[in-house]
Amino acid sequence: MNGGDPIQPMDSMQQVDPTQPVQQSHPDAVQPTPATNIKFVDATEVPEKEATEPKPDPQPEYSMPNDDAAYRYIPEGVQSWNWGAFMFNFYWGIGNKSYLTLFCLIPFFNIIWAFVCGIKGNEWAWINGNYSDVKTFQAVQKTWNRAGLFAFIFSVIAIVLVILFYVFIFAAIVVNYQNETGTTY
Template sequence: MEENSKVTPTEVKGWNWGAFMFNWMWGIGNKSYLPLLVFIPLFNIVWIFIVGAKGNEWAWENGDYKDVATFKAVQATWNRAGLVAFVVAIIGSLLYFMFIGIIMSLVVNSLSTSGY
């Protein structure tokens, strides 16, 4: 059994979609409180990317995982949920902007044909 130490194994490092998308909730769930800095306006735009990149390392250092496999299994759930949330957010944003574009186009066409 591999013991959790303060040295982060290389296989733990990497991007974490759960930390990126669910930053403050992920932080609390993983005993890592640096993600709470996302509540600072404007700073949070940059900080969410740092949390996504460094999240696994913080979770390993603050967690009590018995080995890397257990850690990866726990973070795999966060990663799946985060990736799904990211895809849904992108699709939702695209649909939103398409809808706004269509509405604005209809309004402009309506105004131009009514003589305003």
Template sequence: MDENGTIVPAEVKGWNWGAFMYNIFWGIGNKTYLPLLCLIPVFNIVWVFVCGFKGNEWAWQKGDYKDVETFKAVQATWNRAGIVQFILAIVFIVLYVLFIGTIMTAILNNNNY
């Protein structure tokens, strides 16, 4: 049971990729506004992880879900989108680092001649 007296089923608890990657939009879509704290610079570095960990609980408390299966079906869409966005972000970061490394290597090698 949470502070509002809402019982959060154990099946609902867990990581939510949608709340982690799309925190602000996810929060508005799920009528929970704590993810808006991600708008605060520097604090948001920690808060995105809080959103990922607590997102399902917040969404359950604020939502009008008739059962756990309906809740999981709704959050599954957010989770798929979040994990795809996370993978794309990692790929982009790796490619960016490789690109910068290649440019720096070319510059350093060009200066040696």
């Protein structure tokens, strides 16, 4: 071989001296060193950490998204109901990079998932958004909340009006039927 000694076959009865380095065939090969400086320590002899170690930095007021700590730390003022996520669920989710709201596109499941979006919406938006502080986050979500609350009130009023319309239609049909047949209930 180039630059090295050829490998010699070892006789099975040949003794190897552990203090001598093993001859390698390649010049760049790592030579093992004898293990003479190993000290075994009993577990009771290991000193505990001293109180003089530096303490970790205190938790910041907010965590930046895309950081693993953001998934563990949601600051005060973020965890609240979000009307925008409740009423405009998948539109709100796309705008806030919270794509779990797209489950609202599944029929019948969307009724339950809309409530989950309202409850967890702010947390998802905080984790996935690039907000520098809680005030900026709240200012952005305030517009979504106003629009969502307006849409909710408008929807409730519309549903009540539709129900009243059908009640009056049904009442008019019953009264008309009574007048034509001369029957009373």
